[in-house]
Amino acid sequence: MTRHSFNRHWTVRPKTSLFAQLGRPAEAAEEITLPHDALFAEERSAANPGKTAYFPSAAYEYSKTFDVPESYRTKRVAIEFQGAHRDAMVYLNDAFAGQCPFGYSAFTVPLDDHLRYGEQNTITVEVRAHDDSRWYTGAGLYRESTLIVTELIRIGLDGPRVATPDIDAERAIVEIAVPVDHRGLAAETVTVRTELRDPAGTVIAGTSAPITVRAGTTGIARQRLLVPDPKLWNVDTPHLYSASVRLEQDGAVLDERRTSVGIRRLQLDPVHGLRINGVPTKLRGACIHHDNGLLGAAAFARAEERKIELLKAAGFNAIRSSHNPASSALLDACDRVGMLVMDEAFDIWTESKSNFDYSLSFPEWWERDIEAFVTKNRNHPSVIFYSIGNEIPESGHPLGSEWGRRLAEKIRELDDTRFITNGVNGFVSTLKTLLPMMQQRSAPGGDGGVNDAMGAGDMLNRVNTSTIVTERTAESYALLDAAGMNYGDARYEMDSELFPNRVIIGTETFPPHIDVNWALVRKHANVLGDFTWTGWDYLGEVGIGRNQFLDEPSAFEAPFPWLTAWCGDLDLTGHRRPASYYREIVFGLRTEPYIAVIDPSAVGRATRPGQWAWSESIASWDWAVEAGTDMRAEVYSDAEEVELVINGRSLGTLPAGRDHRFQAVFDLLYEPGTIEAFAVRGGQRAERFALRSSAGDADLSVTVDRDTIRADDGDLAYLDIELRDGAGTLVTDADRTVSVTVEGAALAAVGSGRPDNIERFDQGKHSTYRGRVQAIIRPTGIGPVAVTVSAEGLADRLVHLSVE
Numbered sequence: 001m002t003r004h005s006f007n008r009h010w011t012v013r014p015k016t017s018l019f020a021q022l023g024r025p026a027e028a029a030e031e032i033t034l035p036h037d038a039l040f041a042e043e044r045s046a047a048n049p050g051k052t053a054y055f056p057s058a059a060y061e062y063s064k065t066f067d068v069p070e071s072y073r074t075k076r077v078a079i080e081f082q083g084a085h086r087d088a089m090v091y092l093n094d095a096f097a098g099q100c101p102f103g104y105s106a107f108t109v110p111l112d113d114h115l116r117y118g119e120q121n122t123i124t125v126e127v128r129a130h131d132d133s134r135w136y137t138g139a140g141l142y143r144e145s146t147l148i149v150t151e152l153i154r155i156g157l158d159g160p161r162v163a164t165p166d167i168d169a170e171r172a173i174v175e176i177a178v179p180v181d182h183r184g185l186a187a188e189t190v191t192v193r194t195e196l197r198d199p200a201g202t203v204i205a206g207t208s209a210p211i212t213v214r215a216g217t218t219g220i221a222r223q224r225l226l227v228p229d230p231k232l233w234n235v236d237t238p239h240l241y242s243a244s245v246r247l248e249q250d251g252a253v254l255d256e257r258r259t260s261v262g263i264r265r266l267q268l269d270p271v272h273g274l275r276i277n278g279v280p281t282k283l284r285g286a287c288i289h290h291d292n293g294l295l296g297a298a299a300f301a302r303a304e305e306r307k308i309e310l311l312k313a314a315g316f317n318a319i320r321s322s323h324n325p326a327s328s329a330l331l332d333a334c335d336r337v338g339m340l341v342m343d344e345a346f347d348i349w350t351e352s353k354s355n356f357d358y359s360l361s362f363p364e365w366w367e368r369d370i371e372a373f374v375t376k377n378r379n380h381p382s383v384i385f386y387s388i389g390n391e392i393p394e395s396g397h398p399l400g401s402e403w404g405r406r407l408a409e410k411i412r413e414l415d416d417t418r419f420i421t422n423g424v425n426g427f428v429s430t431l432k433t434l435l436p437m438m439q440q441r442s443a444p445g446g447d448g449g450v451n452d453a454m455g456a457g458d459m460l461n462r463v464n465t466s467t468i469v470t471e472r473t474a475e476s477y478a479l480l481d482a483a484g485m486n487y488g489d490a491r492y493e494m495d496s497e498l499f500p501n502r503v504i505i506g507t508e509t510f511p512p513h514i515d516v517n518w519a520l521v522r523k524h525a526n527v528l529g530d531f532t533w534t535g536w537d538y539l540g541e542v543g544i545g546r547n548q549f550l551d552e553p554s555a556f557e558a559p560f561p562w563l564t565a566w567c568g569d570l571d572l573t574g575h576r577r578p579a580s581y582y583r584e585i586v587f588g589l590r591t592e593p594y595i596a597v598i599d600p601s602a603v604g605r606a607t608r609p610g611q612w613a614w615s616e617s618i619a620s621w622d623w624a625v626e627a628g629t630d631m632r633a634e635v636y637s638d639a640e641e642v643e644l645v646i647n648g649r650s651l652g653t654l655p656a657g658r659d660h661r662f663q664a665v666f667d668l669l670y671e672p673g674t675i676e677a678f679a680v681r682g683g684q685r686a687e688r689f690a691l692r693s694s695a696g697d698a699d700l701s702v703t704v705d706r707d708t709i710r711a712d713d714g715d716l717a718y719l720d721i722e723l724r725d726g727a728g729t730l731v732t733d734a735d736r737t738v739s740v741t742v743e744g745a746a747l748a749a750v751g752s753g754r755p756d757n758i759e760r761f762d763q764g765k766h767s768t769y770r771g772r773v774q775a776i777i778r779p780t781g782i783g784p785v786a787v788t789v790s791a792e793g794l795a796d797r798l799v800h801l802s803v804e
Helices: 070-074 301-313 328-337 362-377 398-414 431-440 450-454 459-464 467-478 491-498 511-523 578-586
Strands: 002-005 010-014 030-032 058-068 076-081 088-092 095-100 107-110 119-129 145-150 153-155 161-167 171-182 188-197 203-213 218-228 241-249 252-261 266-269 273-276 283-288 318-321 340-344 383-390 419-424 483-486 504-509 527-532 594-598 630-636 641-646 649-655 663-669 674-681 684-692 699-704 717-724 737-743 745-751 765-767 772-779 783-791 797-803
Touching (some): 088 107, 153 241, 161 252, 171 241, 203 218, 362 383, 362 398, 483 491, 504 511, 594 674, 594 684, 630 641, 641 663, 699 783, 737 745, 737 772, 745 765
Parallel strands (some): 283 318, 283 527, 383 419
Antiparallel strands (some): 010 058, 088 119, 188 203, 188 241, 594 630, 630 663, 641 649, 641 674, 674 684, 699 717, 717 772, 737 765, 745 772, 783 797
């Protein structure tokens, strides 16, 4: 088999029907390289829905012309798309070749019947986005594509399949199932030869066996390899073996595939909870959406990897791909970095949440999508849970539960080595019963929508603990290995008594509740962990995590030009916000205190509490206000007390720690200089954290994540650009426009984490937000790269990179 990257030399343009072209020609096409999000280049407008970040509906046509040599006539040719959002229609040489309605499934289109051998061929893919989700989806060929050329007898495109069914301290068994497809005219006998290499690259096991396959059929060759003294995969030591499988005949290699192998054992029960390799493991989880911030929905491999690296550095050990299947690139990163994964299949089954969403295709296509979902996941040791849905209304109805059973059993048929859950929201599951009451009484000042109701006080906990939810969700929970509960933490205690065999996961929780939720996770062995909404800020559902002031008009979604949800522990660029450090302290991973200072413009203003909102704070003592201005500082700490000191003068101590929700709040007056927080343990000062005001002129500081990158379509370099004074203090209250120019590569984006951003990310310049802006560089070829960063009145900064 040969697998060629099929990412380059595509063109894209708005889709115009043939009939429309009678009146006007189609727009000119732009040449692009995949992955690509066409929708992200459109202008946002207040006339568009806020849930999709004020981007419009659109349809696009991707096209590529490529050579097909005469030698392909005796081979099989297909193209694999890892993701095309949405309702993709594929044509080759103007004839229909295939389709995939779901925007998150990988799919393969056989091309043989349509090819013109010895000449150029043209493939066209139509995609669209139109009121099909509750957040920003993007539109286009936003994941990579591959041209696959094979012999008539080959390793099946869904193989090999790896499992590690038998593990102990002395050895492990790696079982490899190799599907052998044969589309020739007579039976053939071939040899399947497998080698297993350890993390150092040494061959530690190998075997071979013949298999005879009749024409037009698929045979399965199963091989069991013994691994002595296995290095087990877990989040702390993500050891990866590699398996190479070759198909041979008469000394020639017909096909070859490689896959990573992680040897690990999973166990689940209500007494020990989740065990990985026999070790009880609590899930410190982050829900994430599929977009990549300044890049839109484009799934660059480096963007996915960096996301996982930063989430792990922030204290998370698990992610939930809410609410659609993750990319293969993200799963590869989770395998390498050591991040557990709950991969989620659907946000919708048969009942729609948007007017043109996937419910229109689900009844006919769900089985094919589940097959693609499991095929993508089953060789990834990081994937430990399959989630069959998110807040599915049908989960509270008997026949809806039957749909859940179909999904769960189909997954078990394909892969019984992982656990199955479902993000059930008891409120949504009983919404049709509750709807008349909700229509009479919505949250004060809200818009009456479901999310608005969910964010109203303690309403969700009251509903989730009701008898109606207990009864209506019993069947949906019973078909799962673990009961996923969205905003259902009030059930943890009661279900430990009502359902002693029920294992629970907090599949989606409110960020400010982490101290309460984590105490419940620690207390109950059958509660596996907590997945906050969200670990990383995302596009769409604009402003659900903002603070709303009572002296301003209120609505669930923020008005234009808001861009992001603003509920992530990390912002759109990957910068950690105060909630992230608070969570790290609650998890018991940080002993140093942390200071978060409330924006002085928000001090003293009454707010409407938002369930997804954190305080209006940043870690800065650099404010353009007069001395004596009222200020408020939050100090997060696990110590029993914390002391706040300003310019060497103590402002006293306040209780903190677990009994005081890990937080102390100090009111003080602004004076430039230094504020320090000390953890007080046993009456003595211990760990310290400090913030300083800036002094003197700001200058540009540029940090690059890697100065050498690969000449690869999925690689990127990230430049974090900051305004800092001579002492290195971040200047957070004097933002200015920064320009970035690149020689030797492409500038993929320049932008900030600002949630209500009016600026574009593709203009080569952008204003800093709280002293920060980010540039992303994409390689275009091998060689040196020079990046110049400039801002008016400041000295330029030149950064050199290398593409190899």
